[in-house]
């Protein structure tokens with residue numbers, strides 16, 4: 001049996017398990033299995049690897065995305081810059097870390113933009129925003145961060161500045177939501193962005209994928225913006241993990 005799995009704690013419902021189990025069935029990969037390894041401390045990873053010598057790849061989720069880095073033998077360069085790992089390739093006991101959120105977002109955004117020259121606003125400064133910002137850097141797209149707390153040193157404005165100075169939305173036509181606002185079940189929420197300044201020039205990429213069309217997407221689409229949710233990113237990151245493991 002070829003084994004793959006997810007480490008984290010606690011592990012509730014898992015997109016990866018559902019995705020890979022369905023993929024293995026659909027593609028007749030009946031020698032492959034995907035398991036959940038709920039480990040209360042990261043030191044248990046050693047035991048998981050020892051007990052499952054057939055393991056070829058692991059996904060990593062909360063709270064180990066950063067903590068796992070010192071335990072790895074090698075790191076993909078983009079992943080080192082982001083400072084978080086969500087995918088490990090296991091090869092003869094050697095562990096290499098990757099960040100597939102970065103790969104999924106970068107590939108999906110690049111295809112969506114079709115080479116358009118554009119500047120971005122990145123809403124939110126959490127874990128996902130780090131992968132997004134590294135992807136923007138590598139695609140050569142300039143961006144300004146928007147947070148509830150401004151920080152001039154980090155080129156980071158707050159929502160008040162965004163809504164008081166029209167130049168931000170006039171100059172930055174790509175709006176990327178990396179906050180969880182609008183996610184089911186609190187679907188009638190969105191980041192504080194004034195729809196009045198949105199035009200047909202704007203594109204909105206929302207990392208949220210449930211619901212399919214978020215309140216942010218609906219509000220800005222009503223002003224003419226082109227919108228996209230995070231589903232493609234989610235699927236591309238899973239397929240990126242599969243490619244890395246194979």
Ligand SMILES: NC(=O)c1ccc[n+]([C@@H]2O[C@H](COP(=O)([O-])OP(=O)(O)OC[C@H]3O[C@@H](n4cnc5c(N)ncnc54)[C@H](OP(=O)(O)O)[C@@H]3O)[C@@H](O)[C@H]2O)c1
Pocket residue numbers: 101104123124125126127128129146147148149178179180181183191207208209230231233234235237
């Ligand atoms: N589509 C995909 O494949 C994919 C991949 C990864 C993540 N995601 C989604 O992306 C979202 C963010 O994930 P994450 O891991 O980065 O989450 P996170 O670390 O919890 O942080 C998101 C950021 O959102 C901002 N934020 C949080 N609550 C807010 C509020 N009430 N009002 C305004 N801003 C708020 C915060 O930034 P400030 O403190 O700077 O305001 C926070 O750092 C989640 O919904 C996740 O499901 C999707």
